[in-house]
Amino acid sequence: MEATGGTVLNVCSVLLFFFLTEVSSEYIHIPTLVHHGIEGKSLLLSVETHFSMDEVEIQGTWSHTRPSGTRATLVTFTKESSITDMMYRNHLLFREPNVSLLIRKLNPDDEGDYTLDLNIEFHNKTGLVIKEKRTVHVSVDVPVSSPVIEKSPSSAVIEDKANVTLSCSVERGTRVVFQWLRDNIALGPNDRYHFSQDNSTLFISPVRKQDKGMYRCVASNPVSPDRHSRGVELNVYYGPYNLEVDSVQSLRIGEVFTINPGELVFFECRADSNPPNSYVWISTSRNSTQVITEGPRLEVRFYRLAQAEEYLCRAFNNVTQKQDEARITLVVASFGPGKEKHIQDSGSVSPLAAITVCSLFVIGCMLLFFLRRTCHPKRVLMSIYNRPLSEQKRPHRSGHEDATEDFGIYEFVSIPGKMESAQASCRSLARLESVQDMHTTIYDVIRHVPETPSHSLLK
Ligand SMILES: *[C@@H]1O[C@H](CO)[C@@H](O)[C@H](O)[C@H]1NC(C)=O
Ligand SMILES: *[C@@H]1O[C@H](CO)[C@@H](O)[C@H](O)[C@H]1NC(C)=O
Ligand SMILES: *[C@@H]1O[C@H](CO)[C@@H](O)[C@H](O)[C@H]1NC(C)=O
Ligand SMILES: *[C@@H]1O[C@H](CO)[C@@H](O)[C@H](O)[C@H]1NC(C)=O
Ligand SMILES: *[C@@H]1O[C@H](CO)[C@@H](O)[C@H](O)[C@H]1NC(C)=O
Numbered sequence: 268m269e270a271t272g273g274t275v276l277n278v279c280s281v282l283l284f285f286f287l288t289e290v291s292s293e294y295i296h297i298p299t300l301v302h303h304g305i306e307g308k309s310l311l312l313s314v315e316t317h318f319s320m321d322e323v324e325i326q327g328t329w330s331h332t333r334p335s336g337t338r339a340t341l342v343t344f345t346k347e348s349s350i351t352d353m354m355y356r357n358h359l360l361f362r363e364p365n366v367s368l369l370i371r372k373l374n375p376d377d378e379g380d381y382t383l384d385l386n387i388e389f390h391n392k393t394g395l396v397i398k399e400k401r402t403v404h405v406s407v408d409v410p411v412s413s414p415v416i417e418k419s420p421s422s423a424v425i426e427d428k429a430n431v432t433l434s435c436s437v438e439r440g441t442r443v444v445f446q447w448l449r450d451n452i453a454l455g456p457n458d459r460y461h462f463s464q465d466n467s468t469l470f471i472s473p474v475r476k477q478d479k480g481m482y483r484c485v486a487s488n489p490v491s492p493d494r495h496s497r498g499v500e501l502n503v504y505y506g507p508y509n510l511e512v513d514s515v516q517s518l519r520i521g522e523v524f525t526i527n528p529g530e531l532v533f534f535e536c537r538a539d540s541n542p543p544n545s546y547v548w549i550s551t552s553r554n555s556t557q558v559i560t561e562g563p564r565l566e567v568r569f570y571r572l573a574q575a576e577e578y579l580c581r582a583f584n585n586v587t588q589k590q591d592e593a594r595i596t597l598v599v600a601s602f603g604p605g606k607e608k609h610i611q612d613s614g615s616v617s618p619l620a621a622i623t624v625c626s627l628f629v630i631g632c633m634l635l636f637f638l639r640r641t642c643h644p645k646r647v648l649m650s651i652y653n654r655p656l657s658e659q660k661r662p663h664r665s666g667h668e669d670a671t672e673d674f675g676i677y678e679f680v681s682i683p684g685k686m687e688s689a690q691a692s693c694r695s696l697a698r699l700e701s702v703q704d705m706h707t708t709i710y711d712v713i714r715h716v717p718e719t720p721s722h723s724l725l726k
């Protein structure tokens with residue numbers, strides 16, 4: 268029952284509210300209840316009356332309540348006459364019967380609430396005085412001048428070692444709101460971005476690679492649209508990051524690159540860094556360390572089959588004083604037709620070379636195996652058949668007897684349901700053989716990859 272009573276009461280009050288507002292909005296209307304005035308400009312507190320002055324008597328006041336609470340009556344008026352407070356005589360303009368009030372040359376003291384109290388009596392309804400009351404809020408602001416941005420330190424900074432302070436200031440403007448943009452994206456506070464109370468200062472501590480960019484500040488207030496400062500570039504020295512070695516002419520499995528004998532192969536070393544890295548290529552084979560070339564590119568050509576070389580690419584950023592290294596192993600492992608000479612050459616070093624290749628390949632496979640194990644704790648069988656050398660030089664597709672004397676047959680057996688990448692690697696081995704028409708096998712053969720053409724080689 269109580270709930271129903273409450274609801275009814277609510278409905279009643281809502282209806283009453285609508286009724287009252289409708290009734291009152293019938294006679295006067297104020298288009299703007301909040302004014303953002305500009306200092307020095309005039310401001311009209313406009314009032315629309317929805318009746319004809321011929322059929323009514325009116326009487327009213329405009330009063331001003333300062334933000335401090337001080338209240339003053341500015342104008343008292345009827346249809347025929349008005350009295351303006353002497354203090355405001357030159358500051359205000361009121362022309363009865365027009366109820367609107369004009370404030371000339373706004374100054375900060377003019378801020379506050381302006382209240383219109385209006386009594387209306389219709390001639391055909393003498394004795395009934397309708398009371399109207401409206402309040403208009405006025406703020407007075409100085410437009411914002413162009414913001415000026417400053418960066419400290421002004422020079423480029425080193426990642427993780429420096430802090431950067433960006434500050435923004437305006438010569439003129441009240442109630443200024445500051446905002447920060449990097450490459451036109453608004454910035455908010457985070458664990459490295461600290462803003463001052465009024466957002467006029469941005470403190471970045473410590474600075475990182477991703478802070479690189481063009482900074483601007485934006486200043487605005489209620490009477491000024493967004494005003495952008497000029498852009499200031501923040502340059503951050505960083506890196507090297509993501510060092511990578513790449514080569515198009517060779518087959519890659521992890522760090523092991525397999526190249527054709529006699530072919531000129533380029534290796535490209537790349538790392539992300541500012542300023543650009545300097546690169547050196549270092550040979551680390553045969554227990555010696557030797558710089559072979561400076562610059563990101565290494566060019567090699569090997570004739571010997573079964574040659575294994577180790578290289579190191581070192582990228583160094585001379586500003587951050589940081590460096591990174593990538594190790595690669597080169598295996599000369601396959602040959603195309605018309606390279607018989609080199610095959611014969613290699614015959615003289617064959618047993619040792621074969622062992623080297625074997626070892627390297629085993630290491631490669633072990634690496635793969637290990638990777639697979641870490642991802643999927645399942646077994647991978649890998650076995651290597653090292654065959655006795657054959658006298659025959661000319662390779663044939665048909666079987667073991669035709670394989671090059673130098674090398675064994677590598678059998679890489681992967682159990683179904685293993686990590687995709689391992690199978691993919693083995694598959695690409697097989698593909699290499701078929702692409703290069705490598706009838707002889709140095710490494711073969713993947714079981715469980717039925718589409719592999721070299722599968723038959725195992726038989
Ligand atoms: C009242 O005065 C203002 C300016 O003084 C004017 O813009 C407005 O049209 C006037 N209203 C009427 C009803 O005359
Ligand atoms: C009084 O006059 C106004 C305007 O002419 C009219 O809208 C209103 O209905 C009249 N009121 C009465 C009680 O006659
Ligand atoms: C950077 O600011 C942190 C505090 O945020 C301070 O501990 C550090 O010393 C400052 N580093 C430099 C280089 O000014
Ligand atoms: C400062 O900027 C943040 C957004 O980056 C905003 O949420 C906050 O209100 C601003 N403070 C001031 C005082 O303008
Ligand atoms: C840093 O290395 C660049 C080339 O990568 C070179 O131009 C610059 O002079 C070096 N600066 C110093 C201080 O060694």
Ligand SMILES: *[C@@H]1O[C@H](CO)[C@@H](O)[C@H](O)[C@H]1NC(C)=O
Nearest residue numbers: 550551552553554555556557
């Ligand atoms: C290889 O290098 C290690 C350490 O650098 C050294 O102890 C060893 O004697 C070297 N072996 C040869 C054969 O030079």
